[in-house]
Amino acid sequence: MLTVALTLLASALGEMSGLGRADQTLYDAAMERLSQPAPEDIVIIAIDEPSLARIGRWPWRRAVHATLIEKVAAAKPRAIGIDLILAEPDARDPEGDRALARALQSHSRIVLPVLMEVRAGSVPEALPPAPIFSTGAVHLGHVHVETDSDGIVRSLFLEEGSSKRKWPAFSLAMARDDFDKAELPGVRSPGGMIATDAWSRDHWVHVSFSGGPGHIRQISYVKLLTGEVSTDQLEGKYVFIGATAAGLGDAYPTPVTGLGRLMPGIELHAHALDSLLRHRTIVPPSGWVNAASSAICVLVVMLGFLFLSPRIALGLNIVMIFAVLAGSIGMLAWARLWFPPSAALLTLMLAYPLWGWRKLEATMRFLGEEFELLRGEPSIVPEAAGRRRRDRSIGETDSLERRIEAVRIAADSLRHTRRFIADSLEQLPVAVLVTGFDERVLIANRLAADCFGADGTAALASRSASELVASVAKDGHDAWTEARSIATSGEATTRSEVEFVTTGGESYVLRLGPCMDASGERIGYLATFTDITPIREAERKREETLAFLSHDLRSPQASILAAIDLYKLKPSAYPADAILPRIAEQARRTIDLAEQFVQLMRAESGVFRPAEVDLATIARDAVEEVQPQAASKGVQLRIESPAQVPFRADRTLLTRALINLLNNAVKYSPENTVVTLVVLMDGGRLRCVVRDQGYGISEADLGRLFERFARFSNPGQPKAQGIGLGLAFVKAAIERHGGRLDVKSTVGTGSEFAFTLVPA
Numbered sequence: 001m002l003t004v005a006l007t008l009l010a011s012a013l014g015e016m017s018g019l020g021r022a023d024q025t026l027y028d029a030a031m032e033r034l035s036q037p038a039p040e041d042i043v044i045i046a047i048d049e050p051s052l053a054r055i056g057r058w059p060w061r062r063a064v065h066a067t068l069i070e071k072v073a074a075a076k077p078r079a080i081g082i083d084l085i086l087a088e089p090d091a092r093d094p095e096g097d098r099a100l101a102r103a104l105q106s107h108s109r110i111v112l113p114v115l116m117e118v119r120a121g122s123v124p125e126a127l128p129p130a131p132i133f134s135t136g137a138v139h140l141g142h143v144h145v146e147t148d149s150d151g152i153v154r155s156l157f158l159e160e161g162s163s164k165r166k167w168p169a170f171s172l173a174m175a176r177d178d179f180d181k182a183e184l185p186g187v188r189s190p191g192g193m194i195a196t197d198a199w200s201r202d203h204w205v206h207v208s209f210s211g212g213p214g215h216i217r218q219i220s221y222v223k224l225l226t227g228e229v230s231t232d233q234l235e236g237k238y239v240f241i242g243a244t245a246a247g248l249g250d251a252y253p254t255p256v257t258g259l260g261r262l263m264p265g266i267e268l269h270a271h272a273l274d275s276l277l278r279h280r281t282i283v284p285p286s287g288w289v290n291a292a293s294s295a296i297c298v299l300v301v302m303l304g305f306l307f308l309s310p311r312i313a314l315g316l317n318i319v320m321i322f323a324v325l326a327g328s329i330g331m332l333a334w335a336r337l338w339f340p341p342s343a344a345l346l347t348l349m350l351a352y353p354l355w356g357w358r359k360l361e362a363t364m365r366f367l368g369e370e371f372e373l374l375r376g377e378p379s380i381v382p383e384a385a386g387r388r389r390r391d392r393s394i395g396e397t398d399s400l401e402r403r404i405e406a407v408r409i410a411a412d413s414l415r416h417t418r419r420f421i422a423d424s425l426e427q428l429p430v431a432v433l434v435t436g437f438d439e440r441v442l443i444a445n446r447l448a449a450d451c452f453g454a455d456g457t458a459a460l461a462s463r464s465a466s467e468l469v470a471s472v473a474k475d476g477h478d479a480w481t482e483a484r485s486i487a488t489s490g491e492a493t494t495r496s497e498v499e500f501v502t503t504g505g506e507s508y509v510l511r512l513g514p515c516m517d518a519s520g521e522r523i524g525y526l527a528t529f530t531d532i533t534p535i536r537e538a539e540r541k542r543e544e545t546l547a548f549l550s551h552d553l554r555s556p557q558a559s560i561l562a563a564i565d566l567y568k569l570k571p572s573a574y575p576a577d578a579i580l581p582r583i584a585e586q587a588r589r590t591i592d593l594a595e596q597f598v599q600l601m602r603a604e605s606g607v608f609r610p611a612e613v614d615l616a617t618i619a620r621d622a623v624e625e626v627q628p629q630a631a632s633k634g635v636q637l638r639i640e641s642p643a644q645v646p647f648r649a650d651r652t653l654l655t656r657a658l659i660n661l662l663n664n665a666v667k668y669s670p671e672n673t674v675v676t677l678v679v680l681m682d683g684g685r686l687r688c689v690v691r692d693q694g695y696g697i698s699e700a701d702l703g704r705l706f707e708r709f710a711r712f713s714n715p716g717q718p719k720a721q722g723i724g725l726g727l728a729f730v731k732a733a734i735e736r737h738g739g740r741l742d743v744k745s746t747v748g749t750g751s752e753f754a755f756t757l758v759p760a
Contacts, residue, residue, distance in 0.1 A: 002302070002354055002355060002358055003298075003299070003302040006298050006302065006347050006350065006351055006354070007295045007298050007299060007302075009347055009350075010291070010294040010295045010297070010298045010343055010344055010347040011291040011292070011294060011295045012291070013294065013342070013343030013346065013347070014287070014290040014291035014292070014293065014294035014295065014340075014343040014344070015287040015288065015290065015291040016287070016343075017284065017287065017290060017340050017343075018290070018340030018341070018342035018343045019340075019342040019343070019346065020149060021149070021150055022342040023340035023341065023342045024148060024149075024150055024152065024154070026325075026328070026340075026341060026342070027154065027255060027332075027338060027340075028152070028255035028256075030328075030329045030332050030333075031208075031209060031255040031256060031332075032255065032256055032258075034208075034332065034333050035209075035210060035211045035215075035256075036208075036210035036211070036274075036278075036280075037210070038210065038211060038215050038216055038217060039210065039216065039274045039277075039278075040217075041078070041236065041237050041238055041277075042216055042217070042237065042238045042240070042270050042273060042274055043077075043216075043217050043218075043219060043233070043234060043237045043238070043239050043240070044216055044217065044218045044219070044239075044240045044241075044242070044244070044266060044267060044270055045068070045072070045218075045219050045220075045221055045224055045239060045240065045241045045242075046218040046219065046220060046221060046242070046243075046244040046245075046264075046266075047221045047241075047242065047243040047244060047245060047248060048218075048220055048221065048244050048245050049245045049246075050220055050222060050223075051220055051221040051222040051225075051245070052245055052248075054222045055221075055222055055225075058243075058248055061090075061093055061096050062090055062093060062096035062097055062099065062100040063093070063095070063096040063099045063100070064225070065082075065084065065100055065103070065241075066096070066099040066100040066102065066103035067103075067225065068221065068224065068225050068241070069082070069100070069103040069104065069106065069107075069110075069241070070103045070106055071224065071225070071231050072107075072224070072231060072234055072239055072241070073103070073106040073107035073110075074106075074231065075231035075232060075233075075234040075235050076234075076235050076236070077107070077234045077235065077236065077237045077238065077239045078109070078236055078237060078238050079109040079110075079111065079174045079175070079238050079239070080107055080109065080110045080111070080239045080241065081110075081111040081141075081170060081171075081173075081174045081238070081239070081240045081241065081242075081266075081269065081273075082104075082110065082111070082112055082113075082241045082242070083113050083143060083170070083240065083241065083242030083243070083265060083266045083269070084112075084113070084241070084242070085113070085115070086100075086112060086129040086130055086133045087115065087127050087128070087129060087130060088130055089130050089132055097130075097132055097133075098132075100133065101132050101133055101135075104133055104138050105138075109139060109174075109176075110138050110139065111138075111139045111140065111141050111170060111173045111174050112128075112129045112133060112134060112138055112139070112140055112141075113129070113140075113141065113142070113143040113170055114126050114127065114128045114129075114140050114141060114142045114143070114167045115127040115128075115142075115143065115144075116142060116144045116160070123162075123198040123199055124162075124199045125162075126142070126161060126162060126165070126167060128140055139173045139176065140167060140173065141167060141168050141169055141170035141171070141172060141173030141174070142160050142161070142167040142168070142169060142170060143170045143250075143265060143269065144156070144157075144160060145252065145265070145268060146204075147252070151253060152252075152253045152254060152255065153207075153252040153253065153254050153263075153268065154206050154207065154254070154255055155204060155205060155206045155207065156169055156171075156204075156205065156207065156272060157169065157186075157201040157202060157203060157204050157205075158172050158184055158185075158186055158202070158203035158204075158205060159172075159184075159201070159202040159203050160199075160200070160201045160202070161199070161200070162198060162199055162200075163198055163199075163200070166200070166202070169269075169272065170269045170272075171269045171270075171272035171273035171275075171276055172184075172276060174238055174240075174269075174273050175238075175273055175276050175277055184203045185203065185205055185279075185281045185283050186202070186203035186204045186205040186281065186283055187203070187204040187205075187283065187284060187286065188202055188203065189201070189202050190204045204284075205275070205281040205282065205283055206281065206282035206283070206284065206338060207254075207268070207271050207272045207275055207281070207282070208271070208274075208275040208278075208280040208281060208282050208336065209254060209255060209256040209271050210271060210274055211256060212256040212257060212258065212261070212263075213256075213257055213261060213262070213263045213264070213267060214267075215256075216267060216270045216271065216274070218244065218267075219233075221241070238270075238273060238277075240266050240267075240269065240270050240273075241266075242264065242265065242266025242269075243264065243266065244264040244266065244267065250264070250265035251263060251264050251265065252265065252268060254268065279336075280336055281336065282332065282336050282337070282338050283336065283337055283338070284337075284338045284339075284340070285337060285338075285339055290339055290340060290343065291343075293339060293344070294343040294344040294347065297320060297323075297324055297344040297347075297348060298344065298347050298348065298351060300320065301316060301317055301320050301348060301351050301352075302351065302355070304316040304317075305351070305352075305355050310356070310359070313352070313355075314352060317348060317351060317352045320348055321345060321348050321349065324341045324344045324345055324348065325341055325345070327339070327341075328340070328341040364403050367403045367406060367407055368403055368406070370410075371403070371406040371407070371409075371410060421443075422443070425443065425444075425445040426445050426446055428445060428447070428528075429447075430447065430528045430529060430530045430531070431444075431445065431447040431448035431450070431451040431528065431529035431530075431531075432444065432445045432447070432448055432526070432527070432528050432529075433448050433460070433465055433468075433525075433526075433527045433529075434515065434524065434525070434526055434527075435465050435524050435525045435527070436523065436524045437522065437523055437524050439464060439465050439466055439480075439484075439525065440462050440463065440464055440465070441460045441461055441462060441463050441464075441465055441468070442461070442524065443457075444457045444460040444461075445457065447529075448460060448529065451472070451508070451529055451531075452468050452471070452472055453472070465480055465525070465527065466478065466480040466481055466484075468480075469500070469510065472502045472503060472504075473500045473501070473502060473503070474500070474501045474502060474503050477500045477501070479498045479499075479500040479510050480510065480512070480527075482498050483496040483497070483498040483510050483511075483512040483527075484496070484512060484525070486498070486512075487512050487513065487514060487525070496511070496512050496513075497509055497510065497511050497512075498510045498512075499532070505533075506531060506533045507531070507532045507533045507535075507536045508529045508530060508531055508532065508533075509529070509530045509532050510527060510528075510529055511527065511528045511530070512525055512526075512527045513525065513526050513527075514526075556587070556590045557590060559582070560583050560587060560590075563579050563582050563583050564579075564583070566579070567579045609650050609652075610648050610649055610650050610737075611648065611649075611650070611651065612646060612647075612648055613646075613647060613648070613649055613651045613654070614644050614645060614646060614647075615641070615645035615646075615647050615649075615654075615679050615686060615688070616641045616642060616643060616644050616645045616679060617644075618651060618654055618655050618658065619639055619641050619645075619658060619677055619679045619688070620639065620641075621655060622655055622658035622659045622662055622677070623637050623639050623662065623677060625659050625662075626659060626662040626663055626666060629663065629666050629667075630662075630666045630675065633666060633669070633671050634671040634672045635666050635669055635671065635672070635673055635674070635675055636672075636673070636674045636675070637662070637666075637674075637675050637677070638674060638675070638676045638677070639676075639677045639678075639679070640676065640677070640678045640679070640680075641677075641678070641679035641680070642679075642680070642681075645679055645680075645681060645686065647686050647757070647759070648759060649686075649737055649757065650733075650736070650737070653733040653736060653737070654733065654737070656729065656733065657729065657730045657733040657734060657755075658677070658688065658690075660726040660727070660729055660730050661690040661730055661753050662675060662677065662690060663726065664726055664727065664753075665690050665691075665692035665694065665751070665753075666692075668692070668694040668695055668751075669692045669693060669694035669695075669750075670693075670694065670695070673692065673693040673694065674692075674693055675690065675691070675692045675693075676689075676690070676691045676692075677689070677690055678690075678691070682756075684758075684759060685756055685757065685758050685759070686756065686757040686759075687754065687755075687756050687757075688754065688755055689752060689753070689754040690752070690753045690754075691750065691751075691752045692750050692751055692752075693749070693750040694750050694751060695747070695748065696745045696746050696747035696748055696749055696750055696751055697743070697745040697747070697751055698747055702743060702745065730753075730755075734755045734757070737757050738757070738758060739755050739756055739757040739758065740755065740756050741753070741754075741755045742754045742755070742756075
């Protein structure tokens with residue numbers, strides 16, 4: 001609606017040729033700056049002040065004019081225009097009239113003026129020269145010029161007259177033989193206040209003034225008459241004879257006269273002739289052309305407003321305003337067309353404020369409506385007292401301020417909500433990804449970055465969730481696609497779960513659910529990755545425990561029951577002296593198994609009681625515990641330790657760990673070898689090393705050395721009793737202390753178990 005209104009306004013003003021005075025002012029300013037060199041083929045013989053002083057009071061006798069005209073005609077000018085009133089014969093000097101009539105016959109192209117007389121309430125009348133002067137070779141041309149509403153003469157009609165006869169303009173009559181009538185420029189029959197059926201005007205043009213008053217060359221009448229100036233310089237020229245002295249002839253304000261100055265009518269017609277000869281007459285376009293051009297400028301700007309930002313739209317509006325001005329002046333300077341720019345300029349100046357007002361109204365209305373809807377939505381973030389106070393203060397400002405403040409509150413709420421959601425995601429104990437419908441990551445938490453090996457959550461942004469999951473899944477398992485196919489196969493809110501294993505051996509459960517917008521349409525996915533590695537590890541340990549209970553503990557109990565059954569069945573064959581040792585051995589084996597299993601459970605999940613202990617003392621206690629077993633095999637135990645090694649540790653766990661390491665070293669060493677226990681402090685860290693000269697461990701078995709119930713032997717190695725829980729306990733005890741356990745072993749040479757503890 002605004003575009004239509006502004007376009008109609010521009011068209012209407014353009015049809016009326018703009019705003020009149022404003023366009024005239026712009027036209028005059030441009031015309032003053034479009035000066036041209038003075039024409040060399042046009043000369044004015046001026047009836048000036050010196051001529052009046054020497055020849056006498058005006059009017060002069062017509063014989064004087066006859067003498068001058070004969071001298072001028074003798075110089076063979078191209079044309080002679082005489083701007084003198086010769087409407088009636090001079091009854092007091094008939095001889096002078098006859099002399100003037102003869103002089104007018106002396107040249108083939110002499111132009112006399114036709115006056116136009118307008119009487120109140122009547123049709124304009126033409127006043128040609130008296131018949132005595134207008135016969136023969138004399139041409140006639142009207143000297144009427146058009147005065148605009150501001151009193152300045154800018155234009156004339158090349159043809160004007162009654163229905164009986166039309167007169168060419170004085171300047172056109174001068175150039176008649178040098179100008180094709182079919183090529184006459186100007187607006188055809190534009191009408192006007194004095195245009196009637198009895199009087200018509202045609203070919204309306206604006207005069208292109210090449211300069212101000214005095215710009216065209218002038219020769220004083222008296223100097224030419226007395227011979228002070230030679231007439232030779234008039235040869236081939238267009239010669240105008242007329243009054244330039246103040247008070248004698250007509251004088252007009254023009255675009256180039258400036259303040260307080262007037263241009264004589266004879267000089268004005270000389271400029272008109274110059275415009276015609278040089279094809280520099282200025283033609284104003286028709287009303288519909290000006291209306292169309294003004295409307296197009298407005299449409300271009302309004303179209304730009306539709307697609308551009310306000311800042312760029314303002315720039316476009318300013319550029320278009322200057323373009324209209326520059327275009328109007330450029331067309332005047334180079335194409336000699338005058339497009340009044342005020343219609344387009346006024347509309348363009350109104351366009352941006354009106355468009356901004358309409359946009360502001362629409363924005364305020366939209367913000368008001370949306371804020372009311374937003375206030376009706378339940379908030380998921382508790383509001384602080386300060387924000388509630390700001391909300392209550394909105395009503396204290398004007399309409400625009402209220403809406404701006406409402407937007408601030410909504411923006412604050414959005415930022416708080418986003419921070420609330422982001423913090424909530426960060427605090428979740430699972431990895432979370434939120435993706436768009438294209439499955440590219442929008443939001444991720446820190447655990448997700450850790451899960452996928454990314455350097456911060458920002459590194460996950462815009463990455464494909466499917467590719468992320470496939471990059472960490474074992475054997476390229478595309479768990480995401482599998483979960484998505486499950487989620488999209490049912491209802492819109494279907495949630496799927498898929499378990500996958502990473503290349504590092506961790507187990508994860510991917511739970512994938514859709515994200516909906518306010519209309520219930522699916523716009524993305526919410527995925528959580530739950531690390532169930534501890535659960536799977538617990539399940540594995542449970543299976544091992546069940547296997548231990550079902551096999552290792554049941555086996556000695558079954559042996560005991562079998563021995564008892566044999567004794568009952570045939571006491572004579574299986575006497576008590578033979579059966580009881582076997583029963584006692586299996587019972588002790590059961591107790592050892594249970595004790596080791598309980599110790600392992602305590603090491604892995606029992607209460608951890610660190611205290612200040614002396615590691616040297618603990619090492620000696622462990623050696624004393626294992627000494628009987630070592631002595632039975634002829635294995636020598638050595639201890640290398642300072643007198644005291646103070647440290648903070650759980651005495652029970654650390655003692656049992658050293659005993660297990662020493663027991664294993666003795667158990668898997670040949671007779672007459674040495675087992676060494678080294679305890680030392682290295683830079684504040686405790687380091688214990690158990691070194692034997694035993695059978696060693698193969699490279700293939702080192703990887704499973706600390707697994708539960710793992711037992712190994714090399715070819716040719718004596719079979720040793722054990723259930724495979726000792727080293728598992730050592731590993732659990734050292735890890736409870738935050739230490740590291742290392743093993744070095746060479747088959748046939750021996751093994752070295754070492755652990756390092758860092759003070760808590």
